[in-house]
Amino acid sequence: MATKDQDKEQLHSVTIRFCGDSGDGMQLTGTQFTNTSALFGNDISTYPNFPAEIRAPQGTLAGVSGFQIHFSSNNIHTAGDELDVLVAMNPAAFKTNIEDLKQNGILIVNEDAFTPNNLKKAGYIDDEDIFAPYESRIRVYKVPITKMTLTALEDFDMMAKAKERCKNMFALGLTYWIYSRPLDSTEEWLASKFGKKPEILEANIKALKAGYHFGNTIEAFQNTYEVPEAKIQPGTYRNITGNQAVAIGFVAASELAKRPLFIGSYPITPATDILQELSKYKNYGVKTFQAEDEIAGIGSAIGSAFSGHLAVTTTSGPGIALKSEFMNLAVITELPVVIADIQRGGPSTGLPTKTEQTDLLQVLYGRNGESPIPVVAAKSPSDCFEAAIEACRIAVEHMTPVVFLSDTQIAIGSEPWKLPDLSNLKEFEYDFHKDPETFAPYKRNELLARQWAVPGTPGCEHTIGGLEKEDITGKVNLSPEAHEHMTKVRAEKVQLIASKLPATEVLGESKGDLLFLGWGSTYGAIRTATEQLQAEGLKVSQVHLRHINPLPNDLEEIMRGFKQVVIPELNLGQLSMIIRSKFLIDAKGINQMNTKPLSVSDLMAKAKEFLGEL
Amino acid sequence: MTQAKELTKADFVSEGDVKWCPGCGDYAILSSVQTVLPTLGIPKEKFCFVSGIGCSSRFPYYMDTYGFHTIHGRAPTVASGVKLANPDLSVWVVTGDGDGLSIGGNHTVHMIRRNMDLKVLLFNNRIYGLTKGQYSPTSEQGKVTKTSLYGSIDSPLNPLSFAIASGATFAARTNAANPKHMQEILRAAAAHKGTAFIEIFQNCNIFNDGAFAKYLNKDTKAEENLFLEEGKPLLFDGETKGIVMNLDGNNPKLTVEEVDPDKAGVSKTGKKFLVHDPKNEDHTLAYLISYLGSISDPENPAAMGVLRSVDKPTYGDVLNAQEEQAVSEKGKGSLKDLVYSKDTWTVKETANA
Numbered sequence: 001m002a003t004k005d006q007d008k009e010q011l012h013s014v015t016i017r018f019c020g021d022s023g024d025g026m027q028l029t030g031t032q033f034t035n036t037s038a039l040f041g042n043d044i045s046t047y048p049n050f051p052a053e054i055r056a057p058q059g060t061l062a063g064v065s066g067f068q069i070h071f072s073s074n075n076i077h078t079a080g081d082e083l084d085v086l087v088a089m090n091p092a093a094f095k096t097n098i099e100d101l102k103q104n105g106i107l108i109v110n111e112d113a114f115t116p117n118n119l120k121k122a123g124y125i126d127d128e129d130i131f132a133p134y135e136s137r138i139r140v141y142k143v144p145i146t147k148m149t150l151t152a153l154e155d156f157d158m159m160a161k162a163k164e165r166c167k168n169m170f171a172l173g174l175t176y177w178i179y180s181r182p183l184d185s186t187e188e189w190l191a192s193k194f195g196k197k198p199e200i201l202e203a204n205i206k207a208l209k210a211g212y213h214f215g216n217t218i219e220a221f222q223n224t225y226e227v228p229e230a231k232i233q234p235g236t237y238r239n240i241t242g243n244q245a246v247a248i249g250f251v252a253a254s255e256l257a258k259r260p261l262f263i264g265s266y267p268i269t270p271a272t273d274i275l276q277e278l279s280k281y282k283n284y285g286v287k288t289f290q291a292e293d294e295i296a297g298i299g300s301a302i303g304s305a306f307s308g309h310l311a312v313t314t315t316s317g318p319g320i321a322l323k324s325e326f327m328n329l330a331v332i333t334e335l336p337v338v339i340a341d342i343q344r345g346g347p348s349t350g351l352p353t354k355t356e357q358t359d360l361l362q363v364l365y366g367r368n369g370e371s372p373i374p375v376v377a378a379k380s381p382s383d384c385f386e387a388a389i390e391a392c393r394i395a396v397e398h399m400t401p402v403v404f405l406s407d408t409q410i411a412i413g414s415e416p417w418k419l420p421d422l423s424n425l426k427e428f429e430y431d432f433h434k435d436p437e438t439f440a441p442y443k444r445n446e447l448l449a450r451q452w453a454v455p456g457t458p459g460c461e462h463t464i465g466g467l468e469k470e471d472i473t474g475k476v477n478l479s480p481e482a483h484e485h486m487t488k489v490r491a492e493k494v495q496l497i498a499s500k501l502p503a504t505e506v507l508g509e510s511k512g513d514l515l516f517l518g519w520g521s522t523y524g525a526i527r528t529a530t531e532q533l534q535a536e537g538l539k540v541s542q543v544h545l546r547h548i549n550p551l552p553n554d555l556e557e558i559m560r561g562f563k564q565v566v567i568p569e570l571n572l573g574q575l576s577m578i579i580r581s582k583f584l585i586d587a588k589g590i591n592q593m594n595t596k597p598l599s600v601s602d603l604m605a606k607a608k609e610f611l612g613e614l
Numbered sequence: 615m616t617q618a619k620e621l622t623k624a625d626f627v628s629e630g631d632v633k634w635c636p637g638c639g640d641y642a643i644l645s646s647v648q649t650v651l652p653t654l655g656i657p658k659e660k661f662c663f664v665s666g667i668g669c670s671s672r673f674p675y676y677m678d679t680y681g682f683h684t685i686h687g688r689a690p691t692v693a694s695g696v697k698l699a700n701p702d703l704s705v706w707v708v709t710g711d712g713d714g715l716s717i718g719g720n721h722t723v724h725m726i727r728r729n730m731d732l733k734v735l736l737f738n739n740r741i742y743g744l745t746k747g748q749y750s751p752t753s754e755q756g757k758v759t760k761t762s763l764y765g766s767i768d769s770p771l772n773p774l775s776f777a778i779a780s781g782a783t784f785a786a787r788t789n790a791a792n793p794k795h796m797q798e799i800l801r802a803a804a805a806h807k808g809t810a811f812i813e814i815f816q817n818c819n820i821f822n823d824g825a826f827a828k829y830l831n832k833d834t835k836a837e838e839n840l841f842l843e844e845g846k847p848l849l850f851d852g853e854t855k856g857i858v859m860n861l862d863g864n865n866p867k868l869t870v871e872e873v874d875p876d877k878a879g880v881s882k883t884g885k886k887f888l889v890h891d892p893k894n895e896d897h898t899l900a901y902l903i904s905y906l907g908s909i910s911d912p913e914n915p916a917a918m919g920v921l922r923s924v925d926k927p928t929y930g931d932v933l934n935a936q937e938e939q940a941v942s943e944k945g946k947g948s949l950k951d952l953v954y955s956k957d958t959w960t961v962k963e964t965a966n967a
């Protein structure tokens with residue numbers, strides 16, 4: 001993979017993980033490395049990993065926070081399987097991450113933090129040589145990061161604690177040197193952040209440069225590396241996390257629907273960022289309402305939908321459980337509201353900061369009665385923009401609640417987003433009804449979407465509610481005939497969404513030996529595995545579902561073109577269950593529940609096993 | 615502006631039958647609301663009635679206005695969304711003692727403290743009617759029902775005390791069997807800018823008949839109702855008795871004393887009677903008055919009328935002001951700015967050929 005270029009070795013791809021105590025500033029360090037690499041022209045993908053506790057006791061295993069970045073001169077779709085470089089700021093960070101470092105990988109530790117006390121906190125014996133077992137297979141660099149930072153800042157009139165806080169910049173500077181990155185974008189960022197505190201600004205820049213020069217001066221690092229620019233599609237880009245992209249997608253949808261945006265939500269990890277992000281957009285006419293609980297969040301959203309707003313509520317699995325009764329009210333009143341579920345590890349409070357795809361069956365079936373709700377899933381951070389718009393489009397054009405699914409990995413992960421040409425976005429088409437002569441609350445168009453007339457419209461006064469009703473008039477009607485009819489109409493309305501979907505994209509040949517069928521955040525890993533298997537000459541293709549309910553009409557035919565359908569999921573087989581029961585296709589699952597993203601090498605190995613069985 | 619046509623009660627009566635039990639107190643409330651609405655000068659299409667679950671919550675079906683029959687206890691949340699999305703609407707929440715104070719108690723607190731500018735009608739019949747007779751959060755302790763065969767153990771809530779303690783800017787009580795008073799209170803609530811909370815004593819003639827009989831009986835009503843009037847002393851029972859403030863140790867206490875027939879406005883022990891001031895910013899006295907005559911204080915008369923009516927910006931007003939402020943500071947946002955705003959970089963065609 002590497003070519004020698006005098007003293008700089010060229011690499012195609014590198015994965016670095018910065019980890020340390022949750023107060024060590026590792027998220028910030030990782031973000032800076034990301035932005036610098038993006039501006040440099042690499043393709044990037046990141047994945048932060050933080051503890052559920054905001055500040056767990058210092059130095060403990062529970063308090064380790066990490067940020068992983070994969071940057072490359074190729075197009076990449078994952079945050080990387082194995083680490084090329086691990087930066088560990090203390091023994092706890094070392095212990096919880098060292099197994100992910102690959103053979104001959106680089107370990108950089110802050111030697112000063114490996115004190116007997118910290119070793120004990122991480123569960124080691126205080127004088128244990130913890131590096132010994134690894135030294136034969138990895139390259140260990142013990143750097144006195146704290147001492148060097150303090151020395152560099154000797155002349156600064158600051159508290160020792162404040163100086164020590166700059167050590168993350170030292171570590172960042174050192175990695176910049178190793179990977180030949182420029183310092184200027186981080187310097188600019190520091191200037192914008194600490195512009196009003198010149199002392200702190202200077203100290204951080206000094207520490208950053210000290211780290212950089214340390215790499216240059218000391219001979220411990222034999223090599224530095226270069227990861228050239230990637231061949232990226234021309235266009236304007238920005239780095240974006242999934243949650244940011246969802247927020248912007250909702251604003252875009254509001255413009256396409258020509259309805260003001262209302263978000264009623266309650267803070268919950270990992271969805272909170274969306275509410276926070278939208279709270280910044282008051283000047284876009286966005287109304288954000290932090291409700292007293294999950295139930296009130298969706299209740300207020302439904303109320304705003306009745307009043308004619310584009311309504312969204314954001315949550316995670318435990319919140320879906322609480323919102324379920326209201327989701328059903330939106331089903332029976334046929335009001336457009338988007339419920340964004342940013343999945344996390346469960347059951348119960350489970351693993352609030354870890355990723356999983358375990359809410360699929362919950363959002364599809366976790367309600368009383370026959371309760372069809374369309375489900376749309378995003379596949380990557382930048383894809384959240386389009387997926388959020390699609391969820392809103394379905395809600396408004398088909399007059400239905402819609403679940404938008406993302407997960408922790410997408411929500412807090414980031415990647416470059418090729419900014420769309422906004423003039424290509426299609427306006428929503430729907431019947432915002434104002435004419436009393438032609439109005440009836442449950443009168444439907446050819447998509448079975450009912451008319452949307454809102455309070456304030458003269459002559460269209462009507463009452464809707466949770467009781468079963470008669471079609472067209474919407475009058476309460478609990479008769480057997482009315483219930484049978486309405487149940488089928490609600491189901492058919494959702495099914496009709498499939499008639500408007502574009503043909504399903506297949507990555508690779510449309511017939512072959514093995515089809516990977518996936519949804520959500522597994523996209524990048526599955527795509528990378530698919531491409532590598534194809535490069536090895538295997539007849540493997542990939543379909544990644546945007547719409548899980550209804551499923552695309554052409555999906556069955558595609559699946560039947562392959563000898564085997566394999567469904568990788570971060571659950572125990574939820575999409576598999578649906579595919580098997582709906583189509584009687586003997587789909588096989590690759591299921592992982594260890595809170596980590598799927599690994600490309602695992603997928604490839606398992607695909608080969610399945611192929612071997614053919 | 616919409617129509618010049620004068621609205622009448624008939625404009626607010628929906629077609630179809632009203633399905634409450636014959637003799638239910640709800641009929642009188644419905645009729646009073648339908649009587650008052652056309653007098654408010656608000657176009658018909660601007661009214662929206664939002665309810666939860668329970669007998670009271672069938673109300674929107676019987677009104678010819680916009681209406682939303684939602685789910686149990688959650689009407690305040692939907693009503694908040696309706697109102698925030700369209701501040702021009704006159705949004706009314708219809709709820710009961712179970713819906714609003716038990717399953718939906720949480721939302722009731724927040725709807726009140728935020729001053730959402732909703733008109734709240736809480737029908738208090740001190741029983742669960744729609745599920746056929748179980749004790750409610752306002753039932754008296756020891757009440758024997760189908761689920762409390764040995765008497766209920768819960769201490770009852772007093773809806774008005776609950777509302778005032780939650781920060782209500784408007785709190786009032788009336789009785790479904792006194793339509794004239796009820797209509798006066800409804801008009802006052804409609805005129806109030808902010809959340810207006812009204813507790814309505816409402817008789818369930820099937821499962822809790824006579825719960826409020828003492829306020830209506832010829833022989834007892836004079837001594838059981840304390841009708842409040844702004845600026846007037848708190849007198850009742852043909853102005854023979856009144857309310858004075860006493861200190862019981864460190865505890866302020868309202869007690870009944872007889873009027874001195876020889877001295878106006880003074881009790882027989884020489885104390886001054888309290889003068890009603892619903893605009894008092896401090897809610898302490900309103901809270902004490904709300905407690906009078908409650909289930910836990912049956913010796914005293916119950917205050918009827920507007921206990922509290924103070925001015926405070928509504929949630930929606932502040933929300934809209936913040937939006938205007940954001941626009942004036944940052945300019946009206948455009949999607950293009952939002953998408954293309956932050957740290958972008960451009961990859962050129964030639965650079966990667």
